Amino acid sequence: MNHFLDINATSANALREIIDHAHTMKQARAGQPKGMLDADQPLANHMVALIFEKPSTRTRVSFDVGVRQMGGQTMVLSGADMQLGHGETIADTARVLSRYVDLIMIRTFEEQTLLEMAEYATVPVINGLTNRTHPCQIMADVMTFEEHNGPIKGKKVVWCGDGNNVFASFAHAAEKFEFDLVFTGPEPLDPEPALNGLYRTVRNPDEAVQAADLVVADTWVSMHDPQSARERRHNQLRGYQVNDALMDKAKDDALFMHCLPAHRDEEATSSVMDGPHSVIFDEAENRLHAQKAIMRYCLGR
Ligand code: CP
16 A cells, blocks of 8 residues: 655656556547547446545546546535534544545645654555645646657756746656756745755846746735635736747747646736646646556555
8 A cells, every 4th residue: 555645755767657557548539529438447336435624626526536436436425514624633634544445635725734643544545635745737737748748857847937846846756857957936925845856047038038948927915815815816926927928938849847737827828827838637637547547546546
């Protein structure tokens, strides 16, 4: 049994196997209806709990569909409706759920909740996003890059904007997959110091994206940020919008990614999001394939 808690908590070999497996599984069901079962059924007779303490579209639907394609069953649980949201400890919740289900995916606020769930669960636990990281998203992003432009090793990836939880998983991935990660954003929104050494900072966005292989944007106000910070953040980040002029400075075959949901024409213009460099919907699709491979890894299949 393996947990999938973070990219930096998973070996480089395992990460590579997950990505390769995800490509193979995607190719195997190309052109099939989304509801068709996979040829093999590694999750047959398995029950998966999907716990959400925050909103979700992609994570919720892609995990649910992925489990079903592999022959398993799901229960989608809202944290607020569980006793977990009314004082029951995470440890007790983990031990109880482990008697009912074979795998737990949780989207939560504090990283400590995830770690405690993993400590007390006797079934694998997957990180579906915390305030600190979003590893499933970045596994899908690495898969998407390699699908379009080949191995990511040695490539230049430029993150524009807030040094948030999605960036943190990109930083972990930069070390494991050996790519060059550049952060361009305002100093007050720098990534957490624990990530130092995993990326370079170039304050000027025009300079940062020179010869980039991949340019990435994300929402300027994350789910865990107070809405009162919105105006200040917009003022801080306006100069880091990904628009056509900025994309023109990247390589001709550069890709543009955004994990979505987006605030169109804020962090990135619609002309970029819908333009020739954009692979945002392949990214969204690849959540499904990457997470199926992650679940197989967790269950040793
Ligand atoms: N990118 C992402 O995690 O999307 P959701 O919040 O819709 O799950």
